[in-house]
Amino acid sequence: MRPRTAVVIGGGITGLATAALLSREGLQVTVLEKQPETGGRAGSWETGGFRFDTGPSWYLMPEVFDHFFRLLGTSAADQLELVRLDPGYRVIFEDTAAPVDVAATREGNIALFESLEPGAGDRLQKYLESAEEVYGMAKKRFLYTTFASFLPLLRPDVLRNGPRLARLLLEPLSTFVAKRFTDPRIRQILGYPAVFLGSSPFTTPSMYHLMSRLDLADGVLYPMGGFHRIVSVISDLARAEGTKVITGAEVTRIRTSAPSGPGRGRSHLRRRRPRAVGVDYRDAEGTVVSLDADLVVSAADLHHTETALLPEELQTYPETYWEHRVPGPGGLLLHLGVQGTLPQLEHHTLLFTRDWEANFEKIFGADTSVPDPASLYVCRPSATDPGAAPEGHENLFVLVPVPSDPSLGAGGIDGAGDPQIEKMADAVIAQLSSWAGIPDLAERIIIRRTVGPQDFVADLNSWRGTLLGPAHILKQSAFFRGTNASRKVEGLLYAGGSTLPGIGLPMCLISAELILKRLRGETGTEALPEPPPWSAQAASWPDGLASSAVPPGGLASSDVPPSSSPPSAGAGA
Structure with a gap:
């Protein structure tokens, strides 16, 4: 039976995106967010005229954002004001006087690499051609699939490229880069994208060299108003579709029905699995509330969902499973308001240590410790966005990858964190x-x-305090990452960075779309078709229907019509 109601656990970008798509599909959707505000990792903190994004700060894969918005009948251009950064970012190397500014264009970066190492320009051209080919295949065959069936992967393009894909999966990114470039600065620039994947270039499969296509060929964008602006836009779109969002609501249990009746299988005696029937949550006043739903989608941390919200016998991924998983890095974050200007820093600035491999070994190795000095990342949004800081001041966000170890402690304001x-x-x-x-x-x-x-851990229920989620090593990528549907409970699905397809804001939007694919029983590998523009669709209807029709809602049930209210002005409609 098609679900009519859904509850989404977690009001981060994944939860809100999932809710928006499900609401547009015709379901009555409620989002439950533990914190007083939505956003999750993509949150915001404001004080003294400064506005800090508390998480993601790189706008990559713009076509993924635009595709998601088009599924909701709009576009990134309508919703966001995007600025191309030039330079894309700056890199400061230990013991090297001159920083390297990565250009905003492919041609600029080919010239840059040639200036760093004779012949590297031509080799970068070939490197980016390979990255584009693999990126195209990844989007077409591996990112937009639930892996509910492997038959759609048996396509000529996948089979033809099988040996190449196998090599790219088995060879580390660091080795792949080192075979093509000798200058240590170039090697670090091409290896750094592994950090976006919550991993190390020495363990990340070289298939992920596709990431260099994003920054070196496409360039880096920034949404004016900050990255929390994206959350606000998606939240407005979800509410316009009819989603109800409840904050200060901490889910304590996923409720299930007892298995009953014959199920599928060879034996007619086989009984159906238990079914998710709703959740219990504690509201802002501390009262425990039960909320019924035909479908439960958890956009919370997968480890927390499985081990804390379900009894052991219903856990697809019990604690024993996580004993063999590799977490991404933890993070030390600094939000700094600074008097005066900082022209020494670009919008994005990276600091890379000389002993690159040892730095990653301290974070991901068997005997972990905090690197000192550390390779780190600095975001200066006030370089681009006047609203990020008061006039005459700068806004800095600093990220230092550290081991995923909660015992390192918690932070605070004005030095009040753990020593x-x-x-x-x-x-x-x-x-x-x-x-x-x-x-x-x-x-x-x-x-x-x-x-x-x-x-x-405290704010996001993050497994082992990881900054991003499980690392993208071979055994935790693609279909090895797990499933976005419980194998023990009917009507329980998973979304977010700790499940398919992986880490990062674009992946979170794709993860939301994979929920819609599960709901529709869609097992194909390509992105869902985008609905025609509202005006074009209305123009094709018979006379007299356009004025009374509801917005395009896919498979919306007449019993549960999608919201026909327009997005709020805050969504940029």
Whole structure:
């Protein structure tokens, strides 16, 4: 029976995107978010005229965003004001005087690589051609599939490229790059995208060299208003479709019905699996509330969903499963409000240590420790967005990958975090001051907030305090990553960075679409068809129907009509 009601656990970008698509499909959807505000990892913190994004800050794969918006009858151009960054980002290398500015265009980066290493320009051209081919295949065959069936993968293009794909899966990215380039700066620039995948270039499959197509060929964009603006837009679109969002609602249990009646299988005696029938949650006043639903979608951390919200006998991924998983890195985050300007930094600036492999080994190895000095990332949105900081001030977001170890502690405001976290933050500020040539940086900081791995556990129920989710190593990529549907409970689906297809904002939007594919029984590997523009569709209807028709809603049930209210002005409609 087709579900008529759904509850989505988690009001991050995945949960809101999922809710928007399900509501447009005709379901009555409720989103339950533990925190007082929606956003999850893509949150926002404002104080003293500064506006800080608390998580994602790279806008890559723009066509994925646009496709998602078109599924909702709009477009990224209608909803967001996107600015192309030039340069795309700056890289500061330890013990190297001159930074490297990565260009905004493919041609600019070919010339840049040639200036760093004779002959590297032509080799980058071939590298990017390979990246584009693999990226195209990944989007067509591997990212938009639930892997509910492997038959759609038995296509001539996949079979023809089988040996090549096998090599790319078995060879580490670091080795793949080293075979083509000798300059250590180039090797680091091409290896760094592994961090976007929550992994190390020394363990990430070389298939992910496709990531270089995103920044070196397509360029890097920024949504004015910050990345929380994307969350706000999707939240507005979901509400316009009829989604109900409840904040301060901590889900404590996924409720299931007892198995009953014959199910599918060779034996008519086989009984159906239990079915999800709703959730229990604790509201902002501490009252436990039961909410019924035909479909439950958890966009929360998969480890938390399985081990905390379900009894052991109904867990597809019990604690024993996670004992053999590899987490992505933890993170030390700093939000800094700074007096004066910081021309030494671009919108995106990366600091890379000389001993690159040892740095990653400390984060991902058997005997972990916090790297010192650390390779780190700095975002200066005030370089592009005047609304990010008061006039005459700068906004800095600093991310330091560290081991996924909650015992490192939690952060705080104005030095109030755990001593170890604050000591690490002091060292990072000193490193940034020295490497970037900002000798008075520490004295100019007027706003300081730190976030540690323990905060990710407390606020996001993150497995082992990981910043992003399970790392994208071979055994945790594509169909090895797991399933987005419970094998023990009917009507229970999963979405978000800890399940298919993986880490990152574009992947989260695809993850939401995979829920819709599951609901429709769609097992194909390509993205869902986009509905025609509203005006074009209305023009094709018989006279007298256009004025009374509901917005395009796919398989909407007449009993549960989709919302016909327009997106709010806040959504950029």
